[in-house]
Amino acid sequence: xxxxxxxxxxxxxxxxxxxxxxxxxxxxxxxxxxxxxxxxxxxxxxxxxxxxxxxxxxxxxxxxxxxxxxxxxxxxxxxxxxxxxxxxxxxxxxxxxxxxxxxxxxxxxxxxxxxxxxxxxxxxxxxxxxxxxxxxxxxxxxxxxxxxxxxxxxxxxxxxxxxxxxxxxxxxxxxxxxxxxxxxxxxxxxxxxxxxxxxxxxxxxxxxxxxxxxxxxxxxxxxxxxxxxxxxxxxxxxxxxxxxxxxxxxxxxxxxxxxxxxxxxxxxxxxxxxxxxxxxxxxxxxxxxxxxxxxxxxxxxxxxxxxxxxxxxxxxxxxxxxxxxxxxxxxxxxxxxxxxxxxxxxxxxxxxxxxxxxxxxxxxxxxxxxxxxxxxxxxxxxxxxxxxxxxxxxxxxxxxxxxxxxxxxxxxxxxxxxxxxxxxxxxxxxxxxxxxxxxxxxxxxxxxxxxxxxxxxxxxxxxxxxxxxxxxxxxxxxxxxxxxxxxxxxxxxxxxxxxxxxxxxxxxxxxxxxxxxxxxxxxxxxxxxx
Numbered sequence: 001x002x003x004x005x006x007x008x009x010x011x012x013x014x015x016x017x018x019x020x021x022x023x024x025x026x027x028x029x030x031x032x033x034x035x036x037x038x039x040x041x042x043x044x045x046x047x048x049x050x051x052x053x054x055x056x057x058x059x060x061x062x063x064x065x066x067x068x069x070x071x072x073x074x075x076x077x078x079x080x081x082x083x084x085x086x087x088x089x090x091x092x093x094x095x096x097x098x099x100x101x102x103x104x105x106x107x108x109x110x111x112x113x114x115x116x117x118x119x120x121x122x123x124x125x126x127x128x129x130x131x132x133x134x135x136x137x138x139x140x141x142x143x144x145x146x147x148x149x150x151x152x153x154x155x156x157x158x159x160x161x162x163x164x165x166x167x168x169x170x171x172x173x174x175x176x177x178x179x180x181x182x183x184x185x186x187x188x189x190x191x192x193x194x195x196x197x198x199x200x201x202x203x204x205x206x207x208x209x210x211x212x213x214x215x216x217x218x219x220x221x222x223x224x225x226x227x228x229x230x231x232x233x234x235x236x237x238x239x240x241x242x243x244x245x246x247x248x249x250x251x252x253x254x255x256x257x258x259x260x261x262x263x264x265x266x267x268x269x270x271x272x273x274x275x276x277x278x279x280x281x282x283x284x285x286x287x288x289x290x291x292x293x294x295x296x297x298x299x300x301x302x303x304x305x306x307x308x309x310x311x312x313x314x315x316x317x318x319x320x321x322x323x324x325x326x327x328x329x330x331x332x333x334x335x336x337x338x339x340x341x342x343x344x345x346x347x348x349x350x351x352x353x354x355x356x357x358x359x360x361x362x363x364x365x366x367x368x369x370x371x372x373x374x375x376x377x378x379x380x381x382x383x384x385x386x387x388x389x390x391x392x393x394x395x396x397x398x399x400x401x402x403x404x405x406x407x408x409x410x411x412x413x414x415x416x417x418x419x420x421x422x423x424x425x426x427x428x429x430x431x432x433x434x435x436x437x438x439x440x441x442x443x444x445x446x447x448x449x450x451x452x453x454x455x456x457x458x459x460x461x462x463x464x465x466x467x468x469x470x471x472x473x474x475x476x477x478x479x480x481x482x483x484x485x486x487x488x489x490x491x492x493x494x495x496x497x498x499x500x501x502x503x504x505x506x507x508x509x510x511x512x513x514x515x516x517x518x519x520x521x522x523x524x525x526x527x528x529x530x
Contacts, residue, residue, distance in 0.1 A: 014080035017087035019065070020058040020095055021135050027054015028128045035121040044121025048110045051124045052103060055131070059099045066092040070515060077519055083203050084142045089519035091139035093367060093512065094281040098138065098274050101374050102131040104491065105270040108382050111485050112266045113389040114164065123163055127270060130156040134278035143192045143202045146282060147185075150242065153275055154181045160267040161259050173262025180245070180255035188242025194235040208289035211236070236290065243286065246279030247347045250320040257328070260340030265388055268336055269381030272343045277370045280350060284366060287314075288357050288520055314355035319450045322348025326457040335384055335394045338461060339377070342420060345458060346373060349451060353435045356442050360517035365434040367513040372427040372502055376419040379495035383413040386488040387469075390478035396465065401474025406484070410469045412492035417462040419499050422455050427502035434510070 015022070031050040038046060069077070069089045077088020085091075106124050109115060115123055133152030140146040158181060162174020196202055199210040211232060241252065248256040260268045291310045325345030332338040350369050356362035384394050386409050391398050403410035419428035432455065439448050502509055 011081055017065075017078065017080045018085065018136075018139075020062040020099070021132055023058040023061060024054050024099070024128055024132050024135070027051050027057070028125060028132070030054070031121070031125055031128065035125065044119065044124070045110050047121030048106050048124040051128045052106055054128065055099055055103045055106070059096065059103070062092055062095050062099060066096065069519075077522075079141065080139075084145045085136065085139040086141045087139065090281070090285075090363075090367075090516040093516040094138035094277065094370075095135045097277050097370055097374055098131055098134045101270070101273040101277065101378060102127055104374075104378055104382070104495075105266060105274070107487065107491065108269065108385050109266040111389070111487060112264065112385050113482065114264050115266065118164065123160065123264075123266075126156045126160045126163075130160070130270075131274060134274055137278045138281040140282065141204045141285070143195065143204060143207065146204075146286075147189055147192060149278075150188075150246065150282075151185060153278060154185065154246075157181075157267075157271060157275055160270065161263040163264055163267060167262075169262035170264065171262075173259045176255055176262075177259045184242050184245035184252065187238050191235050191238025191241070195239065198232070198235070204286065204289050211290065239286070240283075243279055243283040244317070247276050247283065247351075248344050249317055249347050249351060250324045250344070253321065253324065253344045253347075256344055257337050257340040260343070261334055261337040265336060265381060265385045265394065268340075269378050269385070272339070272381065273374050273378050276343070276347065277374070280347075280366060280370060284354065284357070284363055284520065287354060288363070291357070311355045314351060315444065315447050318348045318351035318355065319447065320348070321345070321351055322450065322454045326454045326461075329461045330457070332461070333396050335396060335399060335465060336381075338396075338465065339380060339384075342458065342461075343377065345454060346377070346420070348454070349432065349435060352444075352447055352451060353438060355444070355447075356438050358442075360514050360521055361434075361438050361441070363517035363520055364510065364513040365431075365438050367516055368434055368510060369431040371509065371513075372419070372431040372499070375495045375498045375502070376416045376426075376428055379492060379499075380413060380416040380420070382488065382495065383409045383416070383492055386484045386492075389484055390482050391476050392479065393476070396468050398476045399465075400468050400472040400476070402469040404474050405478045408489040409484075409492055412489070412496045413469060414466045415496045415499065417466050421459050421462050425500065425503050427499040427506075430503050430506050 027050060031047045031054070034050055035044055035047040038044075065087070066089065069087075069092060077086045077091070079086050106127055109120070109123055109127070130153050133149050133154075133156065137146065137149035137153060140149050158174055158178045161177045162171050164170035192202075195207050195211070199207045201207055201210070245252040245255075260271065263271065322345045325341045325343070325348060329338050329341035329345065332341065346369075350366050353362050353365040353369070387399060387402050387406060388394055390405065391402070393399070415426065419426035422428045422432040432451065436448055436451060439445075439451075
């Protein structure tokens with residue numbers, strides 16, 4: 001068989017593994033054609049409905065693939081397209097989170113007043129396209145594919161941020177997102193180019209194996225660990241800058257508050273879940289490849305030397321991120337900006353678990369947190385969209401007394417805020433508990449104290465927002481001509497119930513997360529040092 005025929009056969013055999021992406025892409029193209037051929041639809045809701053069909057079909061196929069892989073988490077998945085991406089349980093789980101987040105964001109966008117009469121259909125196309133980029137990012141095992149996926153996700157996100165072109169804040173948000181994102185991408189690809197120069201490969205596993213091999217020197221007694229060359233550490237630092245930017249971790253978080261506040265509220269909710277989840281998945285993949293944290297040995301049982309310095313670096317970044325996020329949120333007077341700093345703080349909580357990837361429980365804690373975070377944070381933004389429809393603002397002074405006009409939505413917002421704090425019996429409590437349990441197993445008591453202290457601090461501003469909408473006197477009368485559709489309270493109640501279900505039915509969801517984490521560790525389990 002000729003090399004071309006072999007390559008073609010391999011690519012055709014790999015198509016099944018990316019069926020969810022293809023279905024979202026098919027929905028994207030169908031929605032694009034509809035949006036072009038149906039100029040009489042002023043709100044372009046038809047475009048959104050078609051995009052939703054594609055997302056639903058992709059979700060169904062993705063769940064079917066997860067069921068098929070459920071009994072094989074230890075295999076590490078199947079490489080596709082000559083190792084560019086991988087079809088494993090981790091990627092399928094992550095795709096489910098992204099598809100669900102995008103589906104909810106598009107559903108909310110269908111009835112977001114701020115998007116009316118502004119070529120609304122294009123917004124749904126941007127969301128679906130960004131979702132495709134995020135899905136490929138979650139399964140990428142090649143540095144070039146990682147970069148292309150990040151750029152696909154980022155460029156479409158820039159357009160979503162600046163979607164309200166005649167709104168000064170939205171235009172400013174889009175511009176800031178582009179500038180910060182371009183800088184982070186440039187730094188990251190600069191580091192990746194050096195990795196390619198050092199190793200002669202773009203495959204993540206090959207690069208990681210060769211880079212980790214640089215840490216071993218031959219002595220009279222055999223192979224022993226040595227200190228990494230400072231240049232190698234600097235190169236890896238450049239690469240990780242791009243990932244930390246994507247999840248808004250300190251000190252690369254400065255873009256987040258302005259972008260969240262200026263973007264359309266629907267887009268802000270999307271940013272808080274989909275790009276962040278995709279960023280964490282690729283960060284977990286790269287970290288697991290380069291640094292078997294917490295054990296001092298490589299994942300195949302060989303001598304890899306101590307990685308306590310790297311573990312400490314992640315712990316410091318986690319503490320800075322959660323502390324800066326929570327302290328900055330205390331004085332905010334805009335709900336979107338407050339939740340932006342809250343999102344930074346939650347990235348810090350998940351980064352704390354990233355420093356404990358010595359077994360599947362560390363990664364599983366992050367995966368469970370991402371699913372819970374989707375419902376509680378996107379649910380909060382969902383309520384803000386509905387309140388903004390009637391009040392026309394997300395400033396706290398204008399949201400005062402909102403419970404008088406939107407009782408169900410306001411109660412659901414309070415539930416989401418309590419879950420974000422980490423109070424039982426809501427899933428936010430179990431999400432933090434899993435991280436704390438893993439940290440306690442690693443005897444990282446100082447990090448546990450920081451998480452507990454920051455959770456107490458966060459309670460102050462979450463209670464402040466809850467008090468504003470429920471107890472304070474009504475400051476602004478809602479527009480009597482604008483009535484939210486029943487879809488908003490139905491989705492809000494469903495999200496609140498999901499948080500209760502994820503708390504009481506914790507074991508089943510935790511098992512899924514552990515299967516996904518096992519597939520990640522299995523992928524890197526047999527990487528001996530050179």
